[in-house]
Amino acid sequence: MTVEQLRVFTMDDYKIIASKIIFEIPSRLRIIHDTLEHNGRKFPYVYIEGPAGGAATVAVDDQNQLILTRQYRHAIRRVIYDLPAGRLNSGEDPLQGARREFEEETGLYPNTFTHLGYFSQFPSTINVGTNLYFARDLTPTKQNLDEGEELDVVRLPLADVLQMITCDELIDGSLQLGVLLALQKGFLRIS
Numbered sequence: 001m002t003v004e005q006l007r008v009f010t011m012d013d014y015k016i017i018a019s020k021i022i023f024e025i026p027s028r029l030r031i032i033h034d035t036l037e038h039n040g041r042k043f044p045y046v047y048i049e050g051p052a053g054g055a056a057t058v059a060v061d062d063q064n065q066l067i068l069t070r071q072y073r074h075a076i077r078r079v080i081y082d083l084p085a086g087r088l089n090s091g092e093d094p095l096q097g098a099r100r101e102f103e104e105e106t107g108l109y110p111n112t113f114t115h116l117g118y119f120s121q122f123p124s125t126i127n128v129g130t131n132l133y134f135a136r137d138l139t140p141t142k143q144n145l146d147e148g149e150e151l152d153v154v155r156l157p158l159a160d161v162l163q164m165i166t167c168d169e170l171i172d173g174s175l176q177l178g179v180l181l182a183l184q185k186g187f188l189r190i191s
Contacts, residue, residue, distance in 0.1 A: 050128030055098030056085030056174040059135040065155035082172040107143035110135030
């Protein structure tokens, strides 16, 4: 099949004929049940919506070490490495939210900040995305974790992180994509 043979779908092809919030935690998430119509056919669609999205940061220190966090993630019942990241506040600029989350989790203020990209990890079921950033020129400040938040700040060489990604030791999608984007865009170098 060639590109010319593919049918082009647009949002205009789909109508929402009914929508109901099934469950809501204000300012955190909603589970929504929509009834869609497409080509005369009606069908249900259930998805999760987050109000503001998130931001995650790939950062390197003066020794070219990546700054990661390591913490327990209950949904998957594992302790994993991930990027300093968090949920944005409603109406918060993603860059400011990423900088805030990075400093709160690491105790480091990123003086240089660059947008790497935006992604939606589960576009079929969750309406929330993550902005990815790259940071360097870090100034020590004070870690300020949220209540109940427990994490370790870890510094690893890029070569080790890439090896761990390819061996399925680093499973966090933001970490994988962020590091690969930063590498591809020339922000990281393998020493």
